[in-house]
Amino acid sequence: MPKRTTPIRVASPHFNVASIEMVAPKGFHWINEEMAIKEETRFGRYELSISLDEERKLLLKRTYYLKSGMVTPEDYRQFLAFCRAMVDHEDISFKAEKDGGSP
Numbered sequence: 001m002p003k004r005t006t007p008i009r010v011a012s013p014h015f016n017v018a019s020i021e022m023v024a025p026k027g028f029h030w031i032n033e034e035m036a037i038k039e040e041t042r043f044g045r046y047e048l049s050i051s052l053d054e055e056r057k058l059l060l061k062r063t064y065y066l067k068s069g070m071v072t073p074e075d076y077r078q079f080l081a082f083c084r085a086m087v088d089h090e091d092i093s094f095k096a097e098k099d100g101g102s103p
Contacts, residue, residue, distance in 0.1 A: 004073040013066060017061075021060075025096070028096040030058045030095070032050060039089075043079050044065045044066040
């Protein structure tokens, strides 16, 4: 990674909330596991949860908050790690399986 020599200014905070409910087709069920992820740093917060409300209903909730302020060159690696962690957690796939068999 190239060395950063100037600060980054995050001019205004970024806040985003998403909630998705998916229902598998009749005769199918979700094979995803439930999960809960929380990342909190001085740069912001990220939360992601996947839960199974019923056998056919999957709930995804995601919140992120990026604080405004200056990121110094010395803090850049930690800031980048936080941003990359948010992006990496977004790489999710959902799989449903036919009842009594494979997809």
